[in-house]
Amino acid sequence: MAILKIARAGHPVLLQVAEEVVDPTAPDIRALVRDMVETLEDAGGIGLAAPQVHMSARVVIFFVPERRTGDDENDSAEELTVMINPIIEPGAPDTELDWEACLSLPGMMGAVPRFTQIKYSWTNLNGDAEERTASGFHARAVQHECDHLDGILYPMRMTDMSLYGFAEEVNRNRDLMMSARPETEDKADADAEDEAEE
Numbered sequence: 001m002a003i004l005k006i007a008r009a010g011h012p013v014l015l016q017v018a019e020e021v022v023d024p025t026a027p028d029i030r031a032l033v034r035d036m037v038e039t040l041e042d043a044g045g046i047g048l049a050a051p052q053v054h055m056s057a058r059v060v061i062f063f064v065p066e067r068r069t070g071d072d073e074n075d076s077a078e079e080l081t082v083m084i085n086p087i088i089e090p091g092a093p094d095t096e097l098d099w100e101a102c103l104s105l106p107g108m109m110g111a112v113p114r115f116t117q118i119k120y121s122w123t124n125l126n127g128d129a130e131e132r133t134a135s136g137f138h139a140r141a142v143q144h145e146c147d148h149l150d151g152i153l154y155p156m157r158m159t160d161m162s163l164y165g166f167a168e169e170v171n172r173n174r175d176l177m178m179s180a181r182p183e184t185e186d187k188a189d190a191d192a193e194d195e196a197e198e
């Protein structure tokens, strides 16, 4: 068991396409996941992808806390989920803008457009195939984490860089930042409180 060092933006490991895991049941994958869980608990985030701990492997862990769930039944709380070789399919073309943070960009946050509904599938540590549908924050968290496997950090998905800044400032000025933008359909949700880091 070990707490691993988290790569910060600027490290090339975060920009690589991570390698497919050939045997999801392999002991070294189980050991990696154990260390990732410990690292996530220590860092206080809600999700972590293997490239963030300097491992080029398609492995993601995440959970959805109860306080981040919505009215939709697919925007539900989830226990810690371990995904090997996950795949996402958008459920609809609709996107929405909301705030995100990332353990690899400590102290920063930005408003990112994401699909509102997705279907996602993966292999678990026993080698079994699993799948779920998700919406809202749950869908956003999965898209954020899986992007790490393709070398994509959330600012690379942003369409309005005026909505990027230090979390401390953004949290104070969120309404002001949103009102300074030209009127668009996808206003970032101003209710979200402290941003979970992923």
Ligand code: NI
Pocket (backbone or CB within 6 Å): 101, 102, 103, 104, 144, 145, 148, 197, 198
């Ligand atoms: Ni992240």
